[in-house]
Amino acid sequence: MIGRLEPLVIGDLELPLPIVQGGMGVQVSTSSLASAVAECGAAGTIAGVGLGYGTAENNTDYPGASRRALTEEVLKAKAITKGVVGVNLLGALSNFEDLARTAAAAGADFIASGAGLPLSLPSFTEGFKTRLIPIVSSARAAAIIIKAWRKRYSRIPDGFIVEGPLAGGHLGYKPEELKPPRPGQLETEVAEVLAVTQDCERETGAKVPVIAAGGIFDGKDAARFLAMGARGVQIATRLVATLECSVAQAFKDLYLKARSEDLVIIESPVGMPGRAIRTAFVDRILAGERVPFKCGYQCLRTCNPATAPYCIAEAMFNAVAGDLDHAVVFAGQNVTRVHEIVPVRQVLETIAQEIRTALPLPA
Ligand SMILES: Cc1cc2nc3c(=O)[nH]c(=O)nc-3n(C[C@H](O)[C@H](O)[C@H](O)COP(=O)(O)O)c2cc1C
Incomplete structure (x- = not known):
């Protein structure tokens, strides 16, 4: 049972479990994994990249196939759960704008976007209440996005995911910075981004939660970042090793x-x-x-x-x-800690229990 934990609040969304499942393309985090995570009170994320891949129409109408497959995945997840389900989009996608508009129209609760600064993202979701969460690997990137969004759209991000060098997938670092990755770097980056978001919170009165990502495997790892002031953690690699993740057994x-x-x-x-x-x-x-x-x-x-x-x-x-x-x-660096395939609920309830044990109870 999931008991008392500080919820992660993203705009008007409240997640009882302060965990976001990292978006994983191509077709690693689909509606199956995202809905199972959302059902547990955490945030599920469908990766929007390459969802039409494997269908005949992908080769004849790539934008249409991508759009239709993304809409289908969001609706499928939303039919399974009333929990929070968002979409991850790589800024480098040639159809980024189209997919951001599609995700918003399909009812995605949020869009998380990395691999490039999503400076124009708010204009693609106008008229929808899709919460927008940039993924950054430096305080500088966070500051640039805040400044641009305030100036152009009079709005600020609904949160930031800060991704460190131990994460899986594409990484916002130079290759030489990753061989080997410096330990403690995510902690430094989270502290630096927190300084930027706290300034923004003071100036605007709005909340900008920071979510730490990359190398977080258990509740003890998560508690380290929550104790620093992060409001949530993002976990990806460990959630591949679940019954609900739809990738091949191999x-x-x-x-x-x-x-x-x-x-x-x-x-x-x-x-x-x-x-x-x-x-x-x-x-x-x-x-x-x-x-x-x-x-x-x-x-x-x-x-x-x-x-x-x-x-x-x-x-x-x-x-x-x-x-x-x-x-x-x-895969993330912590894939070496994966030893079993279990249901999503088991992973998330274990982590929740570990966080509660690691963090002192509020007075
Ligand atoms: C198989 C795989 C695919 C990924 N694909 C994406 C992606 O499409 N977009 C993205 O922003 N991040 C992607 N990531 C990064 C994750 O969303 C996440 O931020 C990161 O892996 C967190 O670290 P962890 O794996 O140590 O938990 C991917 C990660 C993995 C392991």
Whole structure:
């Protein structure tokens, strides 16, 4: 049973469990995982990237396929749960604006957006009450977004996710900053972003909760950030190892087997490095091999299909389909702590209990 915890308040949303499930593309965090998380009182996140991948119309009408699949996923999750379900969108997507408009119209409770500063995001969700949560890896990025949104839209973000160097997926760092990642860096970044959000709160009177992400596995990890003043934590890697995550069993088995020496930093056509588990495909990329591909739509603004070393969307889709020899399987550094596949509720209730034990009760 989930008992007393400080709720995470995002605008007018109140989450009894101060945990956000990190968005994971391509098709890792779909409605199945997001709705299970939301049912527990945390925030579920559907990753909006590449949801049309694997359908015939993806090749003939990429924007339409992406739009329809995102709407379907949001509605599916909303039919299962009355809890909080949002959408994650990479700023580097060529159809970012279209998908932000689609997510808002479909009724997503929030949009979390990283991989680029989402400076125009508020204009895409006008008329909807979609809460907007930028994902940043520095206080400077947070300050730039606040300044731009206040000036252009007279509004501020509904929260920030601060993602540190231990996270999975694409990372907002230079590759050399990640080999190895500096311990304690997320703590420093959270403290610096808190200084920026607290200034903003003083000036505007509004609340801007900070959510820490990257390397948080258990309640003790989470409590460290909550004690610093973060209002919530984002967890991704651990939630892949659940019954409700819809990826192929081979993907989950790779998580169970991964040791720290299997984790590598790769360069991605997204234009950012990413942390992945070694596979035959990843070894080819690391050896400098180019894996040519056909692309009819260019899903990333940052990718030139004629020169890109490989197709990241295809490699990530192969991962969720279980074709690991041709896959990039992203994972956070703490994947080495994953030892079992269990229901989402078990993971979240364990973490909640650990947070309560680690944090002193309020007087
Ligand atoms: C398989 C995988 C895919 C991811 N895909 C995305 C994505 O599409 N967009 C995004 O903003 N972050 C993505 N991330 C990052 C997570 O949302 C999250 O912030 C981060 O992994 C948190 O750290 P943790 O995995 O240590 O819990 C991904 C992470 C993983 C493991």
